[in-house]
Amino acid sequence: MEHYPFSDYLFLGFGLIGGSIAKAIRAVQPSARITAYARHKEKLMPALDDHTLDGIADSLLSDLERADVILLCAPTGVNIENLKAIAPYVRKDTLITDVGSVKHDIQESADTLGLSEQFLGGHPMTGKETTGYESADARILENAYYILTPSPKTRQDFTDRFTALVASLHSLVLHADPLYHDYATAAISHVPHLIAAELVGLVEREDNNSQFMKTIAAGGFRDITRIASADPAMWENICRSNTANIRTLLRHYIEGLEHIDSILSEGHFEKIRELFQDSGAYRASLNDRKTTSIDPDYRIFVDIPDETGEIAVIATLLAARSINIKNIGITHNREQAEGALYIAFENETERQTALPILQKYGYRVMSN
Numbered sequence: 001m002e003h004y005p006f007s008d009y010l011f012l013g014f015g016l017i018g019g020s021i022a023k024a025i026r027a028v029q030p031s032a033r034i035t036a037y038a039r040h041k042e043k044l045m046p047a048l049d050d051h052t053l054d055g056i057a058d059s060l061l062s063d064l065e066r067a068d069v070i071l072l073c074a075p076t077g078v079n080i081e082n083l084k085a086i087a088p089y090v091r092k093d094t095l096i097t098d099v100g101s102v103k104h105d106i107q108e109s110a111d112t113l114g115l116s117e118q119f120l121g122g123h124p125m126t127g128k129e130t131t132g133y134e135s136a137d138a139r140i141l142e143n144a145y146y147i148l149t150p151s152p153k154t155r156q157d158f159t160d161r162f163t164a165l166v167a168s169l170h171s172l173v174l175h176a177d178p179l180y181h182d183y184a185t186a187a188i189s190h191v192p193h194l195i196a197a198e199l200v201g202l203v204e205r206e207d208n209n210s211q212f213m214k215t216i217a218a219g220g221f222r223d224i225t226r227i228a229s230a231d232p233a234m235w236e237n238i239c240r241s242n243t244a245n246i247r248t249l250l251r252h253y254i255e256g257l258e259h260i261d262s263i264l265s266e267g268h269f270e271k272i273r274e275l276f277q278d279s280g281a282y283r284a285s286l287n288d289r290k291t292t293s294i295d296p297d298y299r300i301f302v303d304i305p306d307e308t309g310e311i312a313v314i315a316t317l318l319a320a321r322s323i324n325i326k327n328i329g330i331t332h333n334r335e336q337a338e339g340a341l342y343i344a345f346e347n348e349t350e351r352q353t354a355l356p357i358l359q360k361y362g363y364r365v366m367s368n
Contacts, residue, residue, distance in 0.1 A: 004029050004032070004165070004168075005161035005162065005164050005165050006032075006068040006069045006095070006161065006162075006165060007029075007031070007032055007033065007068055008032070008033045008066055008067050008068045008069070009022070009025060009032060009033070009034045009035070009067065009068065009069050009071065010035050010036070010037070010057065010063050010064070010067035010069070010070045010071070011034070011035070011036035011037070011071045011073050012036075012037050012060060012070065012071070012072050012073065012074060012079075012082045012086075013036075013037075013038065013072065013073035013074030013075075013078065013079070013082070014036040014037075014038050014043070014044055014047065014073060014133055015073065015074075015131055015132055015133060015136075016127065016128055016130070016131045016132060016133070016135050016136055017073055017099045017124060017126070017127070018036070018071060018073030018099065018133075018136075019047060019052070019132075019133040019135075019136025020126075020136040020137055020138055020140050020141060021071065021073070021099070021124070021141065021169070022034050022036070022047065022052050022053065022136070023052050023136055023137065023138040024138035024141050024169040024170075025165075025169065026051070026052050026138075027138050028168050028169060029168075033054050033055075033066075034052065034053055034054055035053060035054060035055045035056065035057050035063050035067075036053055036056060036057065037056070037057035037058075037059065037060055037062075037063070041056055043132075043133065044056050044133070046133060046134065047133055047136075052136075060082060060085050060086055061085070061086065061089050064086055064089050064090055064091070064094070065089075065091065067091075067094055068093075068094060068095065069094070069095045069096075069097065069162070069165075070086070070090065070094060070095070070096045070097070071097055071098070071099065072096070072097070072098035072099070072100075072106075073098070073099050075100075075234075075237055076100040076101075076102055076105070076106065076237055076238075076241050077237060077241075079098050079100055079106060080105065080106055080109045083096070083098075083106065083109055083110065083113065083115070084109065084113060087113040087114070087115060090115070090118070092117075092118065093118075094118060095118055095120060095158045095161070095162060096110070096115060096118055096119045096120070097119070097120045097121065097122045097162060098121060098122055099122055099123065099124055100121075100123065100241075101123055101185060101189070101238060102182055102185070102238060102241040102242045103121040103123065103149045103178040103179075103181045103182055104178050104179050104182050104242075105241050106119075106121060107119065107121055107149070107151055107178040110151075111151070111153075116151055116153035116154065117153050117154065117155050117158075118154075118155065118158060119151070119154065120148060120149070120150050120154050120158055120159055120162055121148065121149035121150075121151075121178055121181075122146065122147070122148055122149070122162075122166075123146070123147040123148075123149070123181065123185075124141060124144060124145075124146045124147075124171065125144055125145040125146070125147065125332070126140045126141060126144040127140070128140060129366065131231075137303070138169070139303055139304075139305055139306075139340070140303070140340075141169050141170060141171045142169075142170040142171070142305065142306040142340055143170065143171070143172060143306060143330050143331075143332060143340050144171055144172065144332060144340070145171070145172050145174055145332045146166045146169075146171035146172065146173055146174070147173075147174045147175070147176055147181060148162065148163060148166070148173060148174070148175050148176075149175070149176050149177065149178040149181045150175065151178060159175075163175075170306045172332055182242050182245050183245045183248075183249075185242070186242055186245035186246050186248075186249050187249050190238055190239070190242055190245070190246050190249075191246055191249045191250055191253060192227065193227050193228070193230060193235060194239075194246070194250070195253070196224060196225045196226070196227045196228040197228040199221075199224070199225050199228070200225050200228045203217060203221070223299075260272075260275070263275075298326070298344060298345040298346065298347055298348055298350070298351045299342055299343065299344045299345070299351070299367070300342070300343050300345075300351060300354065300355065300358075300365055300366065300367045301331065301340075301341065301342050301343075301365070301366045301367075302314065302340070302341040302342075302343065302358060302363050302364070302365050302366075303340055303341075303363065303364040303365075304340050304341050304363065306340075310341075311328070311341065314341070314343070314358065314363070315328070317357055317358065317361060318343075318354055318357065318358075321353065321354075321357060323345070323350050323353055323354050323357075324345070324346055324350065325343055325344070325345065326344045326345055326346050327342075327343070327344035328341070328342070328343050328344070329341075329342055330342075351367070355367065
């Protein structure tokens with residue numbers, strides 16, 4: 001019999017991410033016992049019907065005694081409240097983890113509650129354009145980064161065992177200090193979302209009555225502002241939780257913009273070329289998209305299973321229709337509802353031609 005690091009899982013909160021993790025666990029560990037609690041029990045019935053769940057907890061406290069792992073999968077503020085509620089009743093040999101995108105606040109709560117040794121922060125960098133258990137899919141974890149943020153007091157065996165579990169779900173495990181995680185995600189996610197939202201606001205404010213700017217907005221503008229359409233409530237919570245890091249990095253960004261303004265005012269335009277050379281070289285080194293400028297908006301994202309030959313199948317389907325692929329690769333940070341595979345085309349016509357072809361063969365395809 002194959003050995004698994006845990007056997008009994010309790011989910012407190014059970015939406016898209018929690019449901020997807022539970023489905024992934026069920027797929028690799030059919031014998032696992034998986035239960036969940038939600039304020040509205042009727043929302044858990046589909047997971048019970050499809051056998052993802054073995055049972056529904058009557059309350060936050062009802063299944064704590066038997067759980068090997070407790071997964072906090074509600075919004076960040078609710079996770080902290082749930083952690084406070086369960087703290088006096090959790091066994092010392094039970095691992096507690098969460099799935100939030102900000103880690104310092106819940107880590108501080110765990111420390112205050114005396115749960116430091118058994119708390120291990122988690123952040124699966126994945127998502128979809130829709131929410132709720134009905135959208136849950138084990139595949140969104142495949143080849144996606146799953147960051148674990150053990151504190152200095154977290155038991156090493158908990159970290160090792162949960163790392164093994166996450167790896168078995170076909171995610172790419174990274175470890176980071178909780179505080180640095182929040183600074184890093186502020187830089188690569190939180191601040192860019194605010195910048196994108198403000199860029200959209202700038203164009204809306206500056207446009208004329210005939211909406212000329214809106215009419216010609218495409219390509220680079222649409223590409224760099226796509227994330228401005230993210231869930232407003234979620235981003236309010238993120239900014240509330242990670243305010244200090246976001247403000248620090250926003251100030252650094254504003255200083256950079258002021259430096260560019262100074263370059264322009266003094267006429268040192270050769271420094272603009274240096275700016276793009278440096279930024280282009282760094283961007284070309286990024287794992288997911290090896291390019292030296294913002295890609296044209298001729299890209300799609302495809303959910304594919306982590307199976308040998310899947311990329312070759314897709315390439316063959318498109319090649320058979322004489323559709324040229326400009327760039328292709330795996331997206332490991334999938335928080336913006338991007339599929340596991342991204343494909344860039346030469347022009348909009350080829351992109352639009354490819355969409356129905358892949359959909360016809362059962363692939364879930366998303367476009368910008």
